[in-house]
Amino acid sequence: MGSRSDVAMVLGATGFVGGAVSEAFTAAGYDVVRVARNRPAHLPESSFVPLDVATAPPAAIARIVTRWRPAVLVNATGGWLATEDANRLYHETLVDNLLAGLALADTPPRLVQVGSIHEYGPVPSGEPIHEGISPRPQTPYARTKLAGSEMILRAAQKKLVDGVVLRSVNLCGPHVTQASFLGFVLSELRALPPRRRLTLRVGDDRRDFLDVRDLADAVVRAARAPVSGRVVNVGRGAAIAVRELVSLLVAAAGFPPGVLDLDGNGEPVASRGGGWTMADIRLAGELLGWAPRIGLHESVRDMWEAAAR
Numbered sequence: 001m002g003s004r005s006d007v008a009m010v011l012g013a014t015g016f017v018g019g020a021v022s023e024a025f026t027a028a029g030y031d032v033v034r035v036a037r038n039r040p041a042h043l044p045e046s047s048f049v050p051l052d053v054a055t056a057p058p059a060a061i062a063r064i065v066t067r068w069r070p071a072v073l074v075n076a077t078g079g080w081l082a083t084e085d086a087n088r089l090y091h092e093t094l095v096d097n098l099l100a101g102l103a104l105a106d107t108p109p110r111l112v113q114v115g116s117i118h119e120y121g122p123v124p125s126g127e128p129i130h131e132g133i134s135p136r137p138q139t140p141y142a143r144t145k146l147a148g149s150e151m152i153l154r155a156a157q158k159k160l161v162d163g164v165v166l167r168s169v170n171l172c173g174p175h176v177t178q179a180s181f182l183g184f185v186l187s188e189l190r191a192l193p194p195r196r197r198l199t200l201r202v203g204d205d206r207r208d209f210l211d212v213r214d215l216a217d218a219v220v221r222a223a224r225a226p227v228s229g230r231v232v233n234v235g236r237g238a239a240i241a242v243r244e245l246v247s248l249l250v251a252a253a254g255f256p257p258g259v260l261d262l263d264g265n266g267e268p269v270a271s272r273g274g275g276w277t278m279a280d281i282r283l284a285g286e287l288l289g290w291a292p293r294i295g296l297h298e299s300v301r302d303m304w305e306a307a308a309r
Contacts (some may be wrong), residue, residue, distance in 0.1 A: 006029060006030050006031055006071065007030060007031050007032075007033065007068060007069060007070040007071055008022075008025040008030040008031070008032050008033070008070055008071065008072050008073075008074065008223065009032075009033040009035060009064075009065070009068060009070035009072070009073045009074070009109065010022045010025070010032060010033070010034055010035065010073075010074045010076055011035045011036070011053055011073065011074065011075050011076060011077050011098070012035075012036060012075070012076040012077035012078070013032075013034030013035055013036050013048075013076070014034070014036040014038070014039075014040055014043070015036070015076060015077070015079065015177065016079075016171070016175055016176060016177040016180075016212060017076040017114055017168075017171065017212060017215065017216075018034075018036070018074075018076035018077070019175060020173070020174075020175075020212040020213055020215065020216040021074055021076050021114075021215075021216045021219050021220075022034055023213075023216065024213070024216035024217055024219065024220050025072075025220055025223075028220050030071075030072075031047070032047060033047055033048075033049060033068045033070060034047060034048045034049070035048075035049045035051050035053070035064070036048075036050070036051075037050065037051070037052045038050065049064055049068075051064065053077065053094050053097055053098055053101075054077075054089050054090050054093050054094035054097060055089075055097075056097060056101075058097055058100035058101040058103070058104055059101070059104060060101070061097065061098060061100075061101025061102070061104075061105075062101045062102070062103075062104035062105045065101065065102065065105040065106075065108070065109065066105050066106045066107075069106075069107065069109075070109045071109055071110065071223070072109050072110045072111075072112060072223035073102075073109040073110070073111050073112070074111075074112045074114065074219055074223070075094075075095065075098065075111070075112070075113045075114060075148075076114045076219075077090055077094055078090045078091045078094070078145065078148075079177065079179055080141055080177075080179045080180065081140075081141065083140075084140045087140040087141055087143075087144040087145075088140075088144050091141075091144035091145050091147065091148045092144050092147045092148050092151070094148070095113070095147075095148035095151045095152060096151060098111075099151060099152070099155050099160070099161065102161055103160065108161060108162070110162045110163070110164075110223060111152060111156075111161050111162065111163035111164075112163070112164055112166065112219055112222045112223055113148070113149055113152045113163065113164070113165045113166070114166055114168060114215070114219065115145055115146075115148075115149045115165045115166060115167040115168065115231070116141070116142065116145045116167060116168060117129060117167050117168060117169045117170075117208070117233065117235065117277050117279055118137065118139070118141065118142040118145065118277075119135050119137055119142055119145050119146040119149060119167055120133050120135045120136070120137070120167075121135055121136035121137040121138050121142060122136075122138065122275070122276075123276060123277075124276070125206070125275065125276040126276070127276075127278075128237075128278050128279070128280040129233060129277060129278060129279050129280055130233070130280035130282075130283075131167075131230075131231045131232065131233055131280075131283055149165045149167075149231070152165055153165060153229055153230075153231070156228050156229035157229045162228050163228060163229070164222050164225070164227050164228060164229070164230055164231075164232065165230070165231045165232070166215075166218055166219065166222055166231075166232050166233075166234050167231055167232070167233050167234065167279075168210065168215050168234045168235070169207070169208035169209060169210050169233075169234070169235035169236070169277055169279050170182075170207050170208065170209050170210070170277065171209065171210055171211070171212045171215060172209050172210070172211060172212070172245075172296070172299045172300060172303055173211040173212040173213055173294070173299045173302060173303055174212070174213075174302045174303055174305075174306035175212075175303075175306050175307075176212070176303050176307075181242070182209075182245070182246075182249065182300075182303070185198075185200065185246055185249060186249065186303065186304065186307055187307075188200075189249070189250065189253050189255065190307060192255075192259070196259075197258070197259055197260065197261050198259060198260055198261065199261040200246070200260070200261070200262055201262070202242055202243050202246060202262045203242070203275065204241070204243075204275070205241070205242045205275040205276070206239040206240060206241050206242070206275070206276055206277075206278075207239060207240065207242060207245075207276070207277045208235040208236055208237070208238060208239050208240075208277045208278045208279050209236065209240060209245060209296060209299075210234065210235050210236050210292060211292070211294035211296075211298075211299040211302075213294060214234075214236075214292045214293055214294050215234055217290065217293070218232075218234045218284060218288060218290045221288040221289060221290050222288055225287055225288050225289075227287045227288070230287070232283050232284050232287055232288065233279040233280060233281055233283065233284060234279065234281065234284055234290070235277075235278070235279030235281055235292070236279075236281075236292045236296075237278065237279055237280065237281040237292070238278060239276060239277065239278040240296065243262055245296065245300070246260065246262070247260065248296060248297060248300045249300045249303070249304065252297070252300045252301040252303075252304045253304050
């Protein structure tokens with residue numbers, strides 16, 4: 001591997017976000033150390049560390065960081081987990097363990113936490129979500145993600161770590177997780193028999209969706225920016241009706257519009273966040289020099305095509 005100045009360590013590197021972040025750092029010239037519980041067959045052992053950071057002793061985390069000497073460490077772990085305990089383990093306990101491990105490392109790296117726009121909780125429809133809003137999360141996912149982010153912010157404010165939190169909107173793009181709504185719809189379309197219709201119950205929610213590769217670009221920029229102890233929102237800065245986004249996916253897949261029944265009597269898709277999200281992304285432009293580049297048409301097309309490979 002290279003010197004400290006060009007090594008990035010990504011926790012959760014085998015996931016949807018972690019995979020895109022790893023690819024972005026590689027493209028930016030970094031050597032990437034991927035950390036996850038299990039190594040997929042396509043990843044070489046030489047740059048992969050099998051570790052469950054949520055249950056590992058802090059000393060084990062410190063040994064790995066000291067060995068690889070990354071300039072930046074990205075926490076891209078977690079996700080939409082089923083139980084309160086699982087959310088707490090992988091969003092709170094993991095961060096607590098990580099910070100304890102970094103405190104023992106010879107030279108702690110810069111820390112970038114991939115957080116969530118849902119940490120703010122529901123906001124009134126039509127209101128841009130800016131970083132000054134007082135968070136009032138209502139779901140186990142959002143509450144525990146907020147708790148983990150706040151641990152990092154407190155540590156940064158005490159100068160115990162050089163860290164920043166990016167709060168991302170909902171994501172789309174290649175290799176989307178099946179735990180997400182779009183991932184569910186994509187898998188249902190893939191499995192749809194010929195001449196059959198897909199029935200979904202979709203509400204009137206309007207959400208900000210961002211391509212995962214744009215988020216990864218923001219992470220790389222955050223790794224290099226002289227910003228610590230801050231929250232920065234990352235999104236497209238526009239709310240799209242979930243119905244419209246699903247229709248874009250159907251069109252990208254080559255199905256006729258009539259294949260989708262959004263008002264039928266199928267099982268409802270449970271919402272895991274507020275009915276409205278639209279990130280105010282001005283601070284990301286000011287502090288990171290970042291702006292989204294990938295449009296939703298391109299994103300859902302690439303998402304569909306990646307699922308075929």
